[in-house]
Amino acid sequence: MAGLLKWARGAVKRAPSPPRVYPIVKFPLISTSEKVEEENFGIERYYPTRIGEVLSSRYQVVGKLGFGNSSTVWLARDLQAHRHVAVKIFTNDSKDTDEIAIYKHLSRGNTSSLGYRYIRTAMDSFELVSRGLKHPCLVHEPLWDSLRTILERSGRDRLTEELLRINLQRLFLALDFLHMDRKLIHTGCYHDSLSFHIKSDNILHLIEDTSILGAFEEAEFSQPSPRKNAADREIYISRMLDMPKSIGEPVLCDFGNAADGTKVNNYDAYPDVYRCPEVMFGFPWSYSADIWNVGAMIWDIFEGKHLVSGQDPKKGRYMTRAHLRELISIIGPPPLELIKRGRRSAEWFDENGKWLEPDENQPDRLPLLASSSLEAVEENLDGKDKEMFLNFVKSMLQWEPEKRKTARELLHDPWLRRSQK
Ligand SMILES: Nc1ncnc2c1ncn2[C@@H]1O[C@H](COP(=O)(O)OP(=O)(O)OP(=O)(O)O)[C@@H](O)[C@H]1O
Numbered sequence: 376m377a378g379l380l381k382w383a384r385g386a387v388k389r390a391p392s393p394p395r396v397y398p399i400v401k402f403p404l405i406s407t408s409e410k411v412e413e414e415n416f417g418i419e420r421y422y423p424t425r426i427g428e429v430l431s432s433r434y435q436v437v438g439k440l441g442f443g444n445s446s447t448v449w450l451a452r453d454l455q456a457h458r459h460v461a462v463k464i465f466t467n468d469s470k471d472t473d474e475i476a477i478y479k480h481l482s483r484g485n486t487s488s489l490g491y492r493y494i495r496t497a498m499d500s501f502e503l504v505s506r507g508l509k510h511p512c513l514v515h516e517p518l519w520d521s522l523r524t525i526l527e528r529s530g531r532d533r534l535t536e537e538l539l540r541i542n543l544q545r546l547f548l549a550l551d552f553l554h555m556d557r558k559l560i561h562t563g564c565y566h567d568s569l570s571f572h573i574k575s576d577n578i579l580h581l582i583e584d585t586s587i588l589g590a591f592e593e594a595e596f597s598q599p600s601p602r603k604n605a606a607d608r609e610i611y612i613s614r615m616l617d618m619p620k621s622i623g624e625p626v627l628c629d630f631g632n633a634a635d636g637t638k639v640n641n642y643d644a645y646p647d648v649y650r651c652p653e654v655m656f657g658f659p660w661s662y663s664a665d666i667w668n669v670g671a672m673i674w675d676i677f678e679g680k681h682l683v684s685g686q687d688p689k690k691g692r693y694m695t696r697a698h699l700r701e702l703i704s705i706i707g708p709p710p711l712e713l714i715k716r717g718r719r720s721a722e723w724f725d726e727n728g729k730w731l732e733p734d735e736n737q738p739d740r741l742p743l744l745a746s747s748s749l750e751a752v753e754e755n756l757d758g759k760d761k762e763m764f765l766n767f768v769k770s771m772l773q774w775e776p777e778k779r780k781t782a783r784e785l786l787h788d789p790w791l792r793r794s795q796k
Contacts, residue, residue, distance in 0.1 A: 490552025656717025
């Protein structure tokens with residue numbers, strides 16, 4: 376009987392759709408002298424995707440969603456499952472096969488846990504080959520704008536307090552799953568110009584109103600996006616998805632550089648202003664480094680500016696000493712215990728934990744800044760709201776990693792829970 380039911384279910388399964396035929400139509404042509412999107416990162420590294428192309432005998436590309444340093448991302452129609460998907464096609468030099476392994480690892484966790492809903496998952500993976508070189512590919516749920524793009528679209532530079540809470544609640548659920556269930560730290564290695572930390576670009580939104588996917592496909596079909604003809608390919612301008620009827624839940628993305636939390640991680644990680652004290656001082660970092668990262672990111676999306684600049688007035692660029700003295704000004708000096716643990720502490724502190732001020736022998740040092748506080752640099756809230764918000768932020772921006780609250784503890788924070796009226 377069970378076999379018969381299975382057969383019946385299979386028999387009524389829809390046959391794969393035939394690929395849509397893309398007629399040769401006119402499209403706005405971009406001058407060959409203009410550099411377009413991924414061309415700025417070295418075009419020969421990218422797979423020469425064409426709109427209308429069927430990938431892996433299953434996914435027909437219907438438009439370009441975006442690009443990054445290591446991939447292009449395309450909206451595709453899954454001809455077998457009769458739905459839209461996002462296909463991320465990695466460059467031929469990418470180390471992002473790690474990302475595929477990480478998605479496999481993520482899917483082996485407790486997928487019924489709440490946090491799993493708030494991380495980007497992979498539905499499939501395959502490989503393309505172009506000019507003899509491999510391009511790993513991941514298939515994801517199509518997602519809507521990132522937090523950063525939402526702010527840009529709305530012409531604002533900061534989220535409302537309520538939106539901030541909603542996003543952070545989901546983010547901490549995602550991090551709790553990542554840290555506790557999967558033993559992963561979101562941000563691992565850090566390359567000079569690339570940053571893979573938790574940031575507003577890495578928080579995208581689920582699409583509940585799927586009509587925007589059909590509208591995207593039709594818009595590309597009837598009014599093809601501008602493109603440039605290059606020797607072996609067409610280079611397209613990405614198309615934005617329309618505004619959905621309502622914005623779906625936020626999901627955390629970009630796990631390609633996640634670090635194994637069960638190992639001792641002692642290498643340089645996190646880009647400049649998001650870097651936690653343990654990385655600056657040079658001792659091992661763990662899950663709590665992500666928490667510091669979130670504390671610093673909150674400033675970007677709620678205050679409309681970085682918490683610190685890290686700009687060294689004498690060197691004219693980011694320097695750890697400039698970062699440290701800004702932090703000292705707003706959260707006070709680091710405890711002696713922490714200074715003693717740091718491999719690099721002697722560069723900035725004496726053996727009693729006192730900041731090394733400039734003197735005749737070392738005039739190039741930076742003097743400490745005037746003392747300020749998080750209260751003084753927070754500009755949006757007043758009274759009780761401000762007090763509760765700052766207590767919440769301070770529980771993340773603790774010099775000592777052990778004193779930072781975990782993602783799970785932060786979910787119980789009184790300021791964060793205030794929205795659940
Ligand atoms: N699932 C998705 N749905 C819709 N758009 C997406 C999706 N994934 C990525 N994008 C779009 O594609 C862009 C590039 O994606 P992503 O940041 O993952 O690429 P990347 O090559 O890993 O970037 P980088 O290496 O520069 O951080 C994103 O900014 C986003 O606009």
